[in-house]
Amino acid sequence: MQLRSLTICAIVFFTAGLAVASFAGFREFIPGLLQGALITIQITIGGCILAVIMALVAAIAKMYGPWPLRWLAIAYIEVFRGTSALVQLFWLFFVLPHFGILLEPLTVAIAALGLNVGAYGAEVVRGAVAAVPRGQWEASVALNMPRNLALRRIILPQAFIAMIPPWGNLFIELLKATALVSLITISDLTFKAQQMNQTTFRTVEIFTIVLIMYLAISILITVGMRALETVAARGMARGR
Amino acid sequence: MFWDWNYVWEIMPQLLRASVVTIEATLLGFLLAAVLGLVLAILRMSKTSWISVPTAAVVEFIRSTPVLIQIFFIYFVFPEFGIVLPAMVAGVIALGLHYGAYCSEVYRAGLENVPRGQWEASTALNLSPYITFRDIIIPQAIPPIVPALGNYLVALFKETPLLSAIAVLELMQTAKILGSQSFRYIEPITLVGAFFLVMSLVAAALIRQVETWLNRSLRNPGGDR
Amino acid sequence: MTTPMVKFDNVTKRYGALTVLDSLNLEIAPNEKVAIIGPSGSGKTTVLRMLMTLERINDGVIYVDGEPLTHMHKNGELVPADEKHLRRVRGNIGMVFQHFNLFPHMTALKNCMEAPVHVLGLSKKEAEERAAELLDMVGLADKKNHYPNQLSGGQQQRVAIARALAMRPKVMLFDEVTSALDPELVGEVLNVIRKLGKEHNLTMLMVTHQMGFAKEFADRVCFFYGGKIAEQGTPEEIFNNPKEERTRQFLSAVLEAG
Numbered sequence: 139m140q141l142r143s144l145t146i147c148a149i150v151f152f153t154a155g156l157a158v159a160s161f162a163g164f165r166e167f168i169p170g171l172l173q174g175a176l177i178t179i180q181i182t183i184g185g186c187i188l189a190v191i192m193a194l195v196a197a198i199a200k201m202y203g204p205w206p207l208r209w210l211a212i213a214y215i216e217v218f219r220g221t222s223a224l225v226q227l228f229w230l231f232f233v234l235p236h237f238g239i240l241l242e243p244l245t246v247a248i249a250a251l252g253l254n255v256g257a258y259g260a261e262v263v264r265g266a267v268a269a270v271p272r273g274q275w276e277a278s279v280a281l282n283m284p285r286n287l288a289l290r291r292i293i294l295p296q297a298f299i300a301m302i303p304p305w306g307n308l309f310i311e312l313l314k315a316t317a318l319v320s321l322i323t324i325s326d327l328t329f330k331a332q333q334m335n336q337t338t339f340r341t342v343e344i345f346t347i348v349l350i351m352y353l354a355i356s357i358l359i360t361v362g363m364r365a366l367e368t369v370a371a372r373g374m375a376r377g378r
Numbered sequence: 379m380f381w382d383w384n385y386v387w388e389i390m391p392q393l394l395r396a397s398v399v400t401i402e403a404t405l406l407g408f409l410l411a412a413v414l415g416l417v418l419a420i421l422r423m424s425k426t427s428w429i430s431v432p433t434a435a436v437v438e439f440i441r442s443t444p445v446l447i448q449i450f451f452i453y454f455v456f457p458e459f460g461i462v463l464p465a466m467v468a469g470v471i472a473l474g475l476h477y478g479a480y481c482s483e484v485y486r487a488g489l490e491n492v493p494r495g496q497w498e499a500s501t502a503l504n505l506s507p508y509i510t511f512r513d514i515i516i517p518q519a520i521p522p523i524v525p526a527l528g529n530y531l532v533a534l535f536k537e538t539p540l541l542s543a544i545a546v547l548e549l550m551q552t553a554k555i556l557g558s559q560s561f562r563y564i565e566p567i568t569l570v571g572a573f574f575l576v577m578s579l580v581a582a583a584l585i586r587q588v589e590t591w592l593n594r595s596l597r598n599p600g601g602d603r
Numbered sequence: 604m605t606t607p608m609v610k611f612d613n614v615t616k617r618y619g620a621l622t623v624l625d626s627l628n629l630e631i632a633p634n635e636k637v638a639i640i641g642p643s644g645s646g647k648t649t650v651l652r653m654l655m656t657l658e659r660i661n662d663g664v665i666y667v668d669g670e671p672l673t674h675m676h677k678n679g680e681l682v683p684a685d686e687k688h689l690r691r692v693r694g695n696i697g698m699v700f701q702h703f704n705l706f707p708h709m710t711a712l713k714n715c716m717e718a719p720v721h722v723l724g725l726s727k728k729e730a731e732e733r734a735a736e737l738l739d740m741v742g743l744a745d746k747k748n749h750y751p752n753q754l755s756g757g758q759q760q761r762v763a764i765a766r767a768l769a770m771r772p773k774v775m776l777f778d779e780v781t782s783a784l785d786p787e788l789v790g791e792v793l794n795v796i797r798k799l800g801k802e803h804n805l806t807m808l809m810v811t812h813q814m815g816f817a818k819e820f821a822d823r824v825c826f827f828y829g830g831k832i833a834e835q836g837t838p839e840e841i842f843n844n845p846k847e848e849r850t851r852q853f854l855s856a857v858l859e860a861g
């Protein structure tokens with residue numbers, strides 16, 4: 139099955155990367171690299187959770203909220219999609235302290251990436267909700283359901299499956315964007331790579347290993363999302 | 379006082395100069411991406427699997443890993459082979475490579491979306507493959523391709539601040555330098571953000587225009603205008 | 604005279620410049636079975652959708668069981684209804700759609716339980732009993748744990764009928780409920796509707812192209828033409844002695860086709 143082969147692939151890549159690292163005389167750097175990978179994974183998970191929450195809230199506010207909320211949601215979506223992730227990260231990192239808001243770099247990282255990807259996610263949610271056939275809304279009205287009940291119990295569960303693949307892509311985008319946090323002093327995988335590069339000058343090996351580690355994490359995300367899709371589809375009794 | 383207009387006017391000329399670098403990097407990077415993408419797409423659609431499979435692997439690899447590391451990689455690796463690239467060139471190559479991988483998928487989807495029946499109908503009409511491609515396939519493939527490429531142009535544009543990591547003097551790097559000189563980051567970084575916001579909103583509107591225009595003139599020539 | 608269960612009072616519906624229903628007046632008595640027939644585009648579906656509040660009306664008032672549906676009394680005046688009023692009055696009405704509109708992510712039983720639990724506030728147990736009983740009535744006791752895509756069209760439509768009935772409406776609306784079905788499945792759905800008519804106190808409004816069924820089942824037939832009721836009467840009057848030329852043309856066209 140494709141799922142299993144992907145998992146195996148990820149594990150092979152990861153161990154191969156580590157093997158290359160250890161045989162090429164990088165053994166001493168392995169703990170550092172793994173620490174960096176751990177930070178990268180932490181930020182990815184935190185950012186993904188925030189992104190999903192922001193996307194749901196913003197999409198629902200944009201579609202069904204009263205006008206002040208709707209405009210707020212539109213402003214959020216447009217601003218965070220229209221400016222770049224690095225600008226947002228720097229803005230939170232350099233500008234917020236001017237307003238007396240001092241946050242941990244890790245918090246800034248998760249907030250910036252989560253907000254950024256959440257804005258893209260809002261459009262994913264909106265598209266998936268809009269793709270649920272109109273008849274489902276009409277049946278809900280005919281059963282006298284209030285709108286938020288219909289949304290929660292009838293529409294969103296159906297939109298959920300359609301959202302999984304695009305969310306998989308967004309999560310990978312988020313993983314890739316975590317590399318930016320190395321620029322605000324967080325010692326993630328990219329930061330460690332830079333550090334090692336500056337001390338050893340073995341650029342090709344170092345960056346190849348680190349790229350492979352990112353690839354492995356992104357394959358893990360793909361595998362996880364495929365699995366989620368299978369489980370969700372089973373709940374819908376589709377394809378049976 | 380959070381916002382200082384005097385300071386804004388003072389730094390404006392430098393930021394404007396830097397924005398030229400940003401736009402240059404965007405256009406050059408995208409040019410590279412568009413061409414490279416086409417090459418990758420053709421290789422990936424090749425019928426010989428020892429060409430198509432490795433190409434697919436490379437495309438997936440590039441797409442699944444951070445562009446920042448790709449920038450570092452290119453910037454630091456070439457000197458090892460004795461070729462010293464200016465930061466700007468290395469950055470443009472990295473961006474072009476990364477988005478070339480994305481663009482290749484756009485071309486591929488566009489070409490594969492033209493129904494098989496169109497090829498079959500053309501064969502039935504005894505059109506040569508060249509004519510079929512030029513008059514039947516390309517006109518149908520272009521309307522979805524162009525707006526998708528446009529979206530990646532905007533995405534690449536928004537990724538140019540990463541070049542600040544290798545000290546290219548584009549907008550973000552300039553803003554950071556200005557900020558560190560005056561200890562005022564609010565104005566430069568906010569202005570950079572505003573610049574990106576305005577440019578991407580304008581670009582998005584343009585892409586929508588082009589999209590409607592293409593749909594009318596290529597899919598439905600002689601239709602209502 | 605008893606209050607009509609449903610009353611359209613000078614109701615007008617427009618889409619832009621197109622007037623789909625033109626000052627419609629129609630009263631339906633409690634327990635009455637009304638069949639609506641007429642050519643495509645004459646506004647039949649629109650009548651039902653307005654009554655289900657799926658479409659706004661532009662003019663006039665709709666009453667359900669003597670109470671305004673689309674409007675409410677406020678300081679002695681009739682003003683457009685708010686959501687709360689709409690939901691209270693709408694509770695009297697159930698609808699079955701041409702394309703079933705079952706919830707694909709729920710089993711037949713869950714489809715029938717969802718609204719009773721969350722709208723009427725029934726306990727899970729009560730709702731399940733009610734749903735099981737209704738599924739039994741429509742002949743699907745053995746399919747209650749099937750998902751919609753595991754059921755045939757006719758079975759899905761019968762679940763949809765049970766789902767609407769679970770809300771205990773006083774008025775049931777049927778919009779061409781057999782049109783999307785293969786011919787051999789039409790009978791099972793019509794049988795359920797027949798049974799409903801006999802065993803339940805329900806006011807029914809049905810749009811149908813099954814002239815045979817309308818003739819046998821309905822108390823009254825309304826022939827719509829161009830957004831108006833061109834002719835109405837008992838099935839005998841309409842099918843055997845139509846007065847209007849347009850009715851005659853429509854009926855002969857339908858008979859020829861079918």
Ligand SMILES: Nc1ncnc2c1ncn2[C@@H]1O[C@H](COP(=O)(O)OP(=O)(O)OP(=O)(O)O)[C@@H](O)[C@H]1O
Nearest residue numbers: 618621623641642643644645646647648649650810
């Ligand atoms: N959402 C809409 N927007 C614009 N016009 C509409 C809309 N819905 C219906 N109409 C128009 O209203 C008129 C009446 O439509 P309706 O669906 O009530 O017809 P019908 O009698 O049910 O026809 P059929 O037998 O084909 O179902 C038609 O001319 C239709 O084109």
Ligand SMILES: [Mg+2]
Nearest residue numbers: 647648649779
């Ligand atoms: Mg209709």
